[in-house]
Amino acid sequence: MTDSAPPVSDLDLFDDEVLVDPYPSYAALRALGGVVRLPANDVYALTRYDVIRDALGDWEIFSSAGAIGFNPAVNEALSGTSLASDPPVHTRLRATLTANLSPRALRGLKKSIDAKADALVGELVAKGSFDAIDALARAFPLEVVADLIGFTGHVRANMLRWGQAAMQVIGPMNQRTAECFPIAGELYDWCSNVTADDLAPGSVGRGIFEAEARGDIPPGTAGHIIHQYLGAGVDTTIASIGNIVALFAAHPDQLALVRENPSLVPAAFNEVLRYWAPVHAWGRRTTRNVEIDGVLVPEGAKVAILFGAGNRDPRHYENPDEFLVERNPIDHLSFGYGPHGCAGQGLARLEAHAVVEALSRRVARLVVGTEVRVPSNITRSIEELPVLEVVPA
Amino acid sequence: MKIVVNRPRCEGHGLCEEAAPQLMHLDDDGELVLDREEIGEADIPLANAAVRVCPVAALRVE
Ligand code: HEM
Ligand code: SF4
Numbered sequence: 001m002t003d004s005a006p007p008v009s010d011l012d013l014f015d016d017e018v019l020v021d022p023y024p025s026y027a028a029l030r031a032l033g034g035v036v037r038l039p040a041n042d043v044y045a046l047t048r049y050d051v052i053r054d055a056l057g058d059w060e061i062f063s064s065a066g067a068i069g070f071n072p073a074v075n076e077a078l079s080g081t082s083l084a085s086d087p088p089v090h091t092r093l094r095a096t097l098t099a100n101l102s103p104r105a106l107r108g109l110k111k112s113i114d115a116k117a118d119a120l121v122g123e124l125v126a127k128g129s130f131d132a133i134d135a136l137a138r139a140f141p142l143e144v145v146a147d148l149i150g151f152t153g154h155v156r157a158n159m160l161r162w163g164q165a166a167m168q169v170i171g172p173m174n175q176r177t178a179e180c181f182p183i184a185g186e187l188y189d190w191c192s193n194v195t196a197d198d199l200a201p202g203s204v205g206r207g208i209f210e211a212e213a214r215g216d217i218p219p220g221t222a223g224h225i226i227h228q229y230l231g232a233g234v235d236t237t238i239a240s241i242g243n244i245v246a247l248f249a250a251h252p253d254q255l256a257l258v259r260e261n262p263s264l265v266p267a268a269f270n271e272v273l274r275y276w277a278p279v280h281a282w283g284r285r286t287t288r289n290v291e292i293d294g295v296l297v298p299e300g301a302k303v304a305i306l307f308g309a310g311n312r313d314p315r316h317y318e319n320p321d322e323f324l325v326e327r328n329p330i331d332h333l334s335f336g337y338g339p340h341g342c343a344g345q346g347l348a349r350l351e352a353h354a355v356v357e358a359l360s361r362r363v364a365r366l367v368v369g370t371e372v373r374v375p376s377n378i379t380r381s382i383e384e385l386p387v388l389e390v391v392p393a
Numbered sequence: 394m395k396i397v398v399n400r401p402r403c404e405g406h407g408l409c410e411e412a413a414p415q416l417m418h419l420d421d422d423g424e425l426v427l428d429r430e431e432i433g434e435a436d437i438p439l440a441n442a443a444v445r446v447c448p449v450a451a452l453r454v455e
Contacts, residue, residue: 102404102423103405103407337448337449339449341449341450342448
């Protein structure tokens with residue numbers, strides 16, 4: 001039993017068609033097994049809910065050190081970050097990261113984030129037609145993150161491409177990755193050179209430098225913390241907000257449920273995250289031979305965690321391919337789970353809840369054109385979503 | 394049985410409170426407070442639900 005090898009599939013996880021719509025491939029892999037070997041990517045893919053959740057909770061066997069990206073250059077570049085470390089080093093790094101990101105730390109921001117979302121949505125509803133990705137899904141988180149970190153000017157203008165590139169380069173060394181390395185490098189350089197004076201007084205970014213000056217965090221780490229916020233937090237949040245608009249447009253009955261019962265706002269966001277995971281694949285490496293679902297994964301194996309495949313596992317969620325806001329799948333996998341569970345989820349929730357609330361208060365129905373998607377290695381998001389008409393509430 | 398919080402790991406996401414408001418809540422500072430640490434047989438399913446939803450695995454029942 002324990003020496004039987006995992007099933008094998010010739011699927012390429014980073015093929016253009018798979019990236020644009022991975023769900024049929026996820027279903028095929030899940031049907032093969034909880035873990036499937038993919039020679040095309042030299043990885044063992046984790047496909048079923050329980051297998052993924054167990055692996056995310058078990059850092060001793062599923063190590064992040066030098067293992068979260070799918071090419072050696074990015075793993076080298078990320079070494080020493082919280083994302084790419086295991087406890088006990090990770091525990092210390094994470095504490096400095098979350099000091100400014102925990103729901104506690106962010107409580108003061110809720111009012112201004114809600115007000116921003118409401119103003120922006122109000123403006124767009126009045127306009128009647130707009131591109132939901134550009135005018136809302138990108139505009140809103142970029143404004144929030146710029147105010148949070150306290151940057152302006154050319155940095156603000158560059159943040160969208162920098163954030164996209166930072167995720168893209170986590171993929172295998174394909175053309176997308178190669179093209180994005182120099183752009184991700186611009187973000188890294190800016191973060192390495194930024195000083196307290198470049199950031200607005202009172203911003204969280206400035207606060208991180210003040211913590212460094214007080215000796216609360218080690219010298220030279222402030223820029224790295226800001227880099228992690230921007231690298232991990234921009235592209236993913238944009239994806240999830242675009243998904244909110246697209247899914248509400250496609251499922252007016254579900255929007256109506258939230259309109260009738262505003263306490264469903266958090267549940268609706270959980271369901272958006274479950275239904276369309278913003279992160280396609282993320283890496284780990286096994287530290288020893290491990291038996292998963294009755295098959296053997298060898299020590300030193302590269303592992304690809306498919307959050308979106310686990311989120312649609314019928315073993316865990318009933319009718320997983322239906323979008324149902326009342327389901328409230330609070331245990332979805334899109335933020336990961338356990339020691340590395342998304343450090344920015346409090347902020348992501350603040351932003352997304354503000355958008356869901358504003359939309360459900362002001363919009364009865366959205367009439368949209370065809371959504372455009374382009375393949376991207378790690379973040380799965382909508383590129384264009386024309387809103388043709390808003391039926392106001 | 395009792396509920397144990399891994400304090401350094403708890404970040405105050407508060408999802409546990411949503412799952413088991415009878416057993417725990419976030420105080421005004423956003424710190425998690427266990428209203429009952431020692432739990433009886435009847436509360437075990439509720440406590441397990443809180444353990445299950447904590448996104449950073451900061452809770453356990455032992
Ligand atoms: C909807 C939006 C978001 C999604 C879907 C998302 C997804 C994820 C996932 C799947 C992980 C786990 C990685 C792993 O297990 O190795 C993660 C970690 C992380 N996320 Fe997010 N994220 C989002 C928003 C944010 C935001 C807004 C920030 C910061 C401002 C952020 C910062 C981080 C950091 C720093 C980590 C690393 C934590 C660690 O290694 O301990 N994320 N995120
Ligand atoms: S859900 Fe977890 S992290 Fe959040 S307050 Fe409860 S124990 Fe702490």
